[in-house]
Amino acid sequence: xxxxxxxxxxxxxxxxxxxxxxxxxxxxxxxxxxxxxxxxxxxxxxxxxxxxxxxxxxxxxxxxxxxxxxxxxxxxxxxxxxxxxxxxxxxxxxxxxxxxxxxxxxxxxxxxxxx
Numbered sequence: 001x002x003x004x005x006x007x008x009x010x011x012x013x014x015x016x017x018x019x020x021x022x023x024x025x026x027x028x029x030x031x032x033x034x035x036x037x038x039x040x041x042x043x044x045x046x047x048x049x050x051x052x053x054x055x056x057x058x059x060x061x062x063x064x065x066x067x068x069x070x071x072x073x074x075x076x077x078x079x080x081x082x083x084x085x086x087x088x089x090x091x092x093x094x095x096x097x098x099x100x101x102x103x104x105x106x107x108x109x110x111x112x113x114x115x
Contacts, residue, residue, distance in 0.1 A: 047083040061093035062086070
């Protein structure tokens with residue numbers, strides 16, 4: 001099951017309309033301003049991934065996500081069913097890495113060390 005629909009369209013739209021907004025401070029201290037960011041999840045799909053791969057070019061970083069569906073396979077080949085490709089600029093990728101590191105540190109502080 002690669003995609004899950006967890007609510008009806010009307011329920012999903014109602015949830016999106018009520019989605020919390022985050023206050024973000026943009027700019028340097030002298031020119032700082034608060035910007036309200038709202039995540040619109042009305043067209044979002046969810047995918048499960050137990051495999052990730054990263055590629056790059058001069059202008060892009062590409063994340064590939066998929067599922068290994070060949071558990072216990074015997075032989076020289078396994079099949080990864082790719083479900084998502086995320087392409088981002090190097091600066092967005094760097095910000096993503098920093099955010100992911102912070103979230104994982106918080107997780108380990110609350111739940112325990114990840115093996």
